[in-house]
Amino acid sequence: MTLWPDLGELMRFDVSPLELVLRGSLVYWFLFLLLRFVLRRDAGSIGIPDLLLLVIVADASQNAMAGGYQSVSEGCVLVATLVGWNWLLDWGSFRFKAVRKLVEPPPxxxxxxxxxxxxxxxxxxxxxxxxxxxxxxxxxxxxxxxxxxxxxxxxxxxxxxxxxxxxxxxxxxxxxxxxxx
Missing domain, CATH: 3.30.240.20 (bsu07140 like domains)
Incomplete structure (x- = not known):
């Protein structure tokens, strides 16, 4: 038994990176649209039931996004996809009024x-x-x-x-x- 994990095993892809990006994107947009049109209050005014909902949704959606990934590399691709969409929406809402209207509800x-x-x-x-x-x-x-x-x-x-x-x-x-x- 060795003390060091097999790095090749940790970094290999069992699921295609493109599939991970597609799964992450689909779940991100589903959750974004659900939360955008159902919840209005931001994290600064989020209540305990809202927080609980987010934790449960995150846990429930993990398998839909991941497709049973096993390696660190697959997890990194998935996290990078989610962070990428979030950054892209922030950038787009700053630059384009149409994106801002989608991202932010009107007063x-x-x-x-x-x-x-x-x-x-x-x-x-x-x-x-x-x-x-x-x-x-x-x-x-x-x-x-x-x-x-x-x-x-x-x-x-x-x-x-x-x-x-x-x-x-x-x-x-x-x-x-x-x-x-």
Whole structure:
């Protein structure tokens, strides 16, 4: 028994590198499209169920990508394919508006002129308490003080104040606008 592994055995290909690239590409694009159109929030605001889903999906998709690879070389080709697609999408979204539209969802209006857009909030599962907490982090405690609040492509909520917000005007009718979804 030897202490050193057989390097030739570790580096040999049992599966064609082209097949690994094709498998990796197909699974990458399937997962990308699934996550792009199902999950909106970015990793900075990802919850435990989302993280668990990603771990399970990664484990389940490993065999689909790998096709039962046995060597380090095959694993490296597969990882390089996935990293390559990720880099290519980042580069393409920086250079081309059409790619950016595919990669990043457009901003979604949650509040306009002090009124919640409940349909958009339901679509992204944003509750009234979550929205109000986000407004408070921007120094706003009343919906009437919001000109527009948007969920950005990264899942963060950006807010633009109404012009009258500094002078305290616009308090009437605020309670009506805070009704739950």
């Amino acid at each position: 979604l209006v949650l509040v306009r002129r002090g009124r919640m857009i409940r349909r958009n909030m339901r679509r992204e599962f944003v509750t009234v308490p979550e929205l109000m907490a986000s407004l408070r982090t921007h120094g706003i405690d009343k919906l009437a003080d919001v000109k527009i609040a948007r969920m950005e492509p990264d899942g963060a909520i950006s807010v633009i104040r109404e012009e009258h917000a500094e002078d305290g005007a616009g308090d009437e009718g605020d309670e009506e606008r805070r009704a739950p979804i």
